[in-house]
Amino acid sequence: MTTYAKGLEGVIANESALSNVEGAEGRLSYLGYGIDTLVENCSFEEVTYLLHNGRLPKQDELNALEKRLRSDRELPAGVIDFLKSAPKDASPMDVLRTAVSMLGLYDKRATIGEPNIAKDAEIALSLVAKTPVIVAAYHRFRQGLKLPPVREDLSEAAHFLYLITGEAPSEAATRTLDVAYTLHADHGMNASTFSARVTIATLSDFYSAITSAIGTLKGPLHGGANEGVIHMLQEIGDLDKVDDYVAGKMARKEKIMGIGHRVYKVLDPRAPHLRKLAIQLTEELGEPKWIQMSERIATIMREQKSLNANVDFYSATVYYSLGIPTDLFTPIFAIARTAGWTAQVLEQLRDNRLYRPLTLYTGPVELKEVEPIAER
Ligand SMILES: CC(=O)SCCNC(=O)CCNC(=O)[C@H](O)C(C)(C)COP(=O)(O)OP(=O)(O)OC[C@H]1O[C@@H](n2cnc3c(N)ncnc32)[C@H](O)[C@@H]1OP(=O)(O)O
Numbered sequence: 001m002t003t004y005a006k007g008l009e010g011v012i013a014n015e016s017a018l019s020n021v022e023g024a025e026g027r028l029s030y031l032g033y034g035i036d037t038l039v040e041n042c043s044f045e046e047v048t049y050l051l052h053n054g055r056l057p058k059q060d061e062l063n064a065l066e067k068r069l070r071s072d073r074e075l076p077a078g079v080i081d082f083l084k085s086a087p088k089d090a091s092p093m094d095v096l097r098t099a100v101s102m103l104g105l106y107d108k109r110a111t112i113g114e115p116n117i118a119k120d121a122e123i124a125l126s127l128v129a130k131t132p133v134i135v136a137a138y139h140r141f142r143q144g145l146k147l148p149p150v151r152e153d154l155s156e157a158a159h160f161l162y163l164i165t166g167e168a169p170s171e172a173a174t175r176t177l178d179v180a181y182t183l184h185a186d187h188g189m190n191a192s193t194f195s196a197r198v199t200i201a202t203l204s205d206f207y208s209a210i211t212s213a214i215g216t217l218k219g220p221l222h223g224g225a226n227e228g229v230i231h232m233l234q235e236i237g238d239l240d241k242v243d244d245y246v247a248g249k250m251a252r253k254e255k256i257m258g259i260g261h262r263v264y265k266v267l268d269p270r271a272p273h274l275r276k277l278a279i280q281l282t283e284e285l286g287e288p289k290w291i292q293m294s295e296r297i298a299t300i301m302r303e304q305k306s307l308n309a310n311v312d313f314y315s316a317t318v319y320y321s322l323g324i325p326t327d328l329f330t331p332i333f334a335i336a337r338t339a340g341w342t343a344q345v346l347e348q349l350r351d352n353r354l355y356r357p358l359t360l361y362t363g364p365v366e367l368k369e370v371e372p373i374a375e376r
């Protein structure tokens, strides 16, 4: 019997060995490694290797991956020209989506049809290497600044912070972003990953799949919620205004950004890591009000609606505390998720089948005659 689940809730769309999202328990692991131990012991580069290769790297393999990513940071001149000429007030997610699509124009390895996994694995790494440079370059150009020369001596997280500020970041800031990258790297059949897999499953090219994913991530019900959280906190302004604000939202049946999740019925396991960082960073910044407001919102939503914070709720305050402009929050999510999207695309290609679900037709069933246009 064919059943209908609105929004595909509870539907298993494919098989994957990459990330295990355990909604009832509030657990997340990549290839059998829980995120707690990965955050504690591994860099984002190690996690990228894990997702792409199915196992953690040995030291020489990690060195080779880091070298490979760091040597692939230059963007094609045509993409740089686009980033310089893009409207200064464009959404960085729109710019990223367009620039990633453009990368495909300059990469002869990107073809349609029967996959070549070795070639596709190279494209996957190029995408991981280049997406942060695209985001940073646009951010610099929109301010009328030059992009600092790309460097090969900095990790993925450090290099991104260096490019947006022009200065090598502190170890603490690098570590914070690295942890955030690891926590965002992959997450089962979330909407943007699903988009990427649907696109690649037609045997379209790799860049088209990641372009689809970026377009899907930007919506406020998905990755775009992290920017919505900061806008909400700024709108509220003070701790003593939180209760009225949330009550107003509930009365109008509006969503609180960063709260709720399709799969997690308990706290998102990424949230406590980001919460801890947010507490520490806002204290150092002397601006504890952001985390105080967040804590109050989370408490009200938990107590009154049985809804919990998701990954976007505290990441927003973490990025804000690092001095990152709000409209780069979702692009940062995209940078980290590129590790997972590309791994998922490769996994799809290794055992591909076209996605083609059905629709529950609700239109007229009786066939009609076409009336002459003057009589309609
Ligand atoms: C990385 C990520 O993508 S994590 C998710 C990021 N998105 C957000 O933070 C946006 C806010 N959250 C939401 O919109 C939702 O919780 C989603 C999109 C994440 C999940 O959506 P769904 O599983 O489809 O749940 P749905 O939207 O049907 O909500 C179920 C019920 O909870 C309520 N609800 C869910 N989330 C929220 C919220 N953030 N604020 C207020 N009410 C909420 C709904 O109003 C609905 O109530 P009702 O049954 O009385 O009508």
Ligand SMILES: O=C([O-])CC(=O)C(=O)O
Pocket (backbone or CB within 6 Å): 184, 186, 187, 188, 189, 190, 191, 262, 263, 310, 311
């Ligand atoms: O899994 C989801 O639906 C959304 C999410 O948390 C993610 O993509 O990280």
